[in-house]
Amino acid sequence: MEIARIRSSVTISVVPEAKNGPFVFHDGWENGCRRAKEAGFDGVELFAPSSEAIRSLPVAGVLTDLGLSLAAVGTGGGWVRHQWHLCHPDPTVRARAVDFIKGIIDAGAEHGAPAILGSMQGRWGDGVSREQALDFLGSALVDLGRHAAQCGTVFLYEHLNRYETNLFNLTADAKAFIQKTGAENVRLLCDLFHMNIEEVDIAAAIEEAGDMVGHVHFVDSNRHAAGFGHTDFAPIGAALRKIGFHGFASAEAFPKPDAESAAQKTMESFKAFLTNG
Numbered sequence: 001m002e003i004a005r006i007r008s009s010v011t012i013s014v015v016p017e018a019k020n021g022p023f024v025f026h027d028g029w030e031n032g033c034r035r036a037k038e039a040g041f042d043g044v045e046l047f048a049p050s051s052e053a054i055r056s057l058p059v060a061g062v063l064t065d066l067g068l069s070l071a072a073v074g075t076g077g078g079w080v081r082h083q084w085h086l087c088h089p090d091p092t093v094r095a096r097a098v099d100f101i102k103g104i105i106d107a108g109a110e111h112g113a114p115a116i117l118g119s120m121q122g123r124w125g126d127g128v129s130r131e132q133a134l135d136f137l138g139s140a141l142v143d144l145g146r147h148a149a150q151c152g153t154v155f156l157y158e159h160l161n162r163y164e165t166n167l168f169n170l171t172a173d174a175k176a177f178i179q180k181t182g183a184e185n186v187r188l189l190c191d192l193f194h195m196n197i198e199e200v201d202i203a204a205a206i207e208e209a210g211d212m213v214g215h216v217h218f219v220d221s222n223r224h225a226a227g228f229g230h231t232d233f234a235p236i237g238a239a240l241r242k243i244g245f246h247g248f249a250s251a252e253a254f255p256k257p258d259a260e261s262a263a264q265k266t267m268e269s270f271k272a273f274l275t276n277g
């Protein structure tokens with residue numbers, strides 16, 4: 001019997017406005033996939049401006065040709081392009097945010113990939129109280145989790161660091177909130193960059209989150225590729241193996257010193273810490 005293993009992935013952004021963002025490949029879908037394959041990855045994570053943009057790409061063709069999986073699709077384009085988010089004071093904007101995310105869930109699910117709620121979760125403030133914001137977020141997670149289930153995927157909620165959201169910054173708090181809302185089919189995206197800023201002990205937080213962990217952003221303390229910062233990946237890898245994590249560890253990192261080196265360093269660290277040898 002083959003034991004489920006952690007799979008490797010690397011990010012491709014096709015959002016020109018995010019050219020300085022933490023994505024390894026920025027030179028088109030096909031090029032990104034080809035370079036991901038050359039570096040030995042199992043899959044790719046796509047950051048695109050909209051569901052229409054995803055559908056305009058030869059996603060299935062390129063993935064099949066290269067033998068890659070689509071690990072996940074980001075929804076942050078709705079924030080980067082339109083400043084839409086789920087806790088916005090204007091109900092029309094909140095509704096647009098939900099529709100936008102559902103569109104990305106649909107487009108990702110066509111390739112078996114879950115969508116990620118990161119920056120589009122928003123924040124409280126601007127006349128929206130913390131309580132109201134949590135109410136908006138909770139209802140959206142129930143709705144989006146259900147929508148993803150209908151599409152045959154899970155929905156990934158990513159708790160971010162304090163400089164990017166004031167909603168949830170700690171893994172334990174995010175897990176407790178999801179459970180309290182009763183949102184089904186929602187899993188946590190553990191981004192090791194955000195966790196490095198917030199957690200007392202990253203490995204312990206992962207272990208405590210257990211089977212709620214659905215995806216990992218595998219990246220170093222400084223948001224460079226894993227191995228180019230000072231995170232200690234040995235206990236993190238041990239925790240992921242201990243909880244039986246078999247999703248994707250995806251390199252959401254800056255292409256520094258260049259994309260190829262970031263991809264190669266990630267793969268080296270992946271092999272050293274996230275596989276059984």
Ligand code: LER
Nearest residue numbers: 076118119158164191
């Ligand atoms: C944002 O900082 C982040 O980590 C992304 O994965 C979410 O949009």
Ligand code: MN
Nearest residue numbers: 158191217252
């Ligand atoms: Mn992330």
